[in-house]
Amino acid sequence: MRRLPPVLIEDGCSRELVSLIRTILAACKEISFRVGQGALSGVLGSTLDENIQGETQKKLDVLSNQLLKDILLESGYVKAIASEEEDYTVAGNPKANYIVAFDPLDGSSNTDINSLVGTIFSIMEAPEGSDPSDPAIFMQPGHKQVAAGYVLYGPSTMLALSTGKGTRLFTLDKTHGSFLLTQDFAAIPEDTKEFAINASNQRHWTPAMQNYIADLLEGETGPRGKNFNMRWIAAMVGDVHRVLCRGGLFTYPEDRKDPNKPFKLRLLYEANPMAMLIEQAGGIAHTGRERILDIQPEEIHQRVGVILGSKHEVEACLTYHK
Numbered sequence: 122m123r124r125l126p127p128v129l130i131e132d133g134c135s136r137e138l139v140s141l142i143r144t145i146l147a148a149c150k151e152i153s154f155r156v157g158q159g160a161l162s163g164v165l166g167s168t169l170d171e172n173i174q175g176e177t178q179k180k181l182d183v184l185s186n187q188l189l190k191d192i193l194l195e196s197g198y199v200k201a202i203a204s205e206e207e208d209y210t211v212a213g214n215p216k217a218n219y220i221v222a223f224d225p226l227d228g229s230s231n232t233d234i235n236s237l238v239g240t241i242f243s244i245m246e247a248p249e250g251s252d253p254s255d256p257a258i259f260m261q262p263g264h265k266q267v268a269a270g271y272v273l274y275g276p277s278t279m280l281a282l283s284t285g286k287g288t289r290l291f292t293l294d295k296t297h298g299s300f301l302l303t304q305d306f307a308a309i310p311e312d313t314k315e316f317a318i319n320a321s322n323q324r325h326w327t328p329a330m331q332n333y334i335a336d337l338l339e340g341e342t343g344p345r346g347k348n349f350n351m352r353w354i355a356a357m358v359g360d361v362h363r364v365l366c367r368g369g370l371f372t373y374p375e376d377r378k379d380p381n382k383p384f385k386l387r388l389l390y391e392a393n394p395m396a397m398l399i400e401q402a403g404g405i406a407h408t409g410r411e412r413i414l415d416i417q418p419e420e421i422h423q424r425v426g427v428i429l430g431s432k433h434e435v436e437a438c439l440t441y442h443k
């Protein structure tokens with residue numbers, strides 16, 4: 122089976138980009154080990170702290186962030202980093218050409234129940250002559266990503282990665298510590314009978330989303346003329362992985378629960394990298410108003426609505442939003 126570095130070199134990635142991706146994966150292997158040890162490594166449960174977004178940090182959120190941050194900054198391959206768990210961007214090597222935004226542990230409420238979690242990352246080029254300590258360096262639309270991926274810590278540890286030449290899936294061989302190519306080009310089926318949404322927010326959704334989901338729930342006697350199944354892992358990384366493997370529609374839509382926070386998922390380190398992986402596998406990633414990868418970011422922790430997955434189903438959902 123083919124290992125990761127030769128695949129990236131064949132795709133024409135620069136040596137520096139290959140080294141940067143390998144550096145991220147070195148940290149992810151360590152996170153995978155700590156997650157796998159569970160209660161044995163004393164890292165379950167919450168800290169007494171909150172991040173800048175007002176969310177209680179899990180011990181594993183803090184640990185994963187520290188591992189990624191230390192390894193990336195020591196490597197010299199990054200000019201700056203942005204993380205869900207860092208209030209502000211952090212400057213790296215001024216001579217480096219790339220910047221990385223990451224969610225060190227996605228779905229971290231799942232850590233205490235031994236369920237799916239993962240790390241999501243997005244790599245962009247640093248604009249020439251940019252100041253590594255200026256957050257403006259990250260204000261680039263997602264279509265400028267040169268690589269995006271996630272590492273899923275499940276029964277096996279898997280990497281989904283795109284450098285703009287399709288989306289590939291790798292599995293970590295824990296006996297050798299290498300990521301081996303296990304699916305060359307993921308292709309999301311265009312049609313699906315599966316959707317994923319946190320239905321407890323139903324009363325807060327926009328009328329468009331209320332109507333769309335209501336029609337799905339009516340099944341074969343309703344306007345869609347077929348029965349749908351529902352899945353919810355409560356970790357975007359797990360839900361998106363299922364969509365990449367067998368299709369489906371995943372959404373965390375706009376809602377009116379809290380007028381100051383109409384969206385849940387973060388653009389730079391959740392929506393953008395997942396949108397690139399989904400589009401590169403033939404799917405669609407949209408907010409209901411626009412293509413996610415075309416959004417011009419305004420701040421590093423910006424949130425957006427997300428509707429992604431199987432082409433025809435996302436298109437069907439979007440017709441309700443016109």
Ligand SMILES: O=P(O)(O)OC[C@H]1O[C@](O)(COP(=O)(O)O)[C@@H](O)[C@@H]1O
Pocket residue numbers: 176205224226227228229230319355356357358373385
């Ligand atoms: O609690 P809910 O509404 O099910 O939200 C789950 C969503 O929140 C998230 O866990 C947010 O990510 P973090 O765990 O990194 O904060 C998503 O992965 C997931 O889709």
Ligand SMILES: [Mg+2]
Pocket residue numbers: 224226227228357391
């Ligand atoms: Mg997350």
Ligand SMILES: [Mg+2]
Pocket residue numbers: 182205224225226227228229
């Ligand atoms: Mg997180």
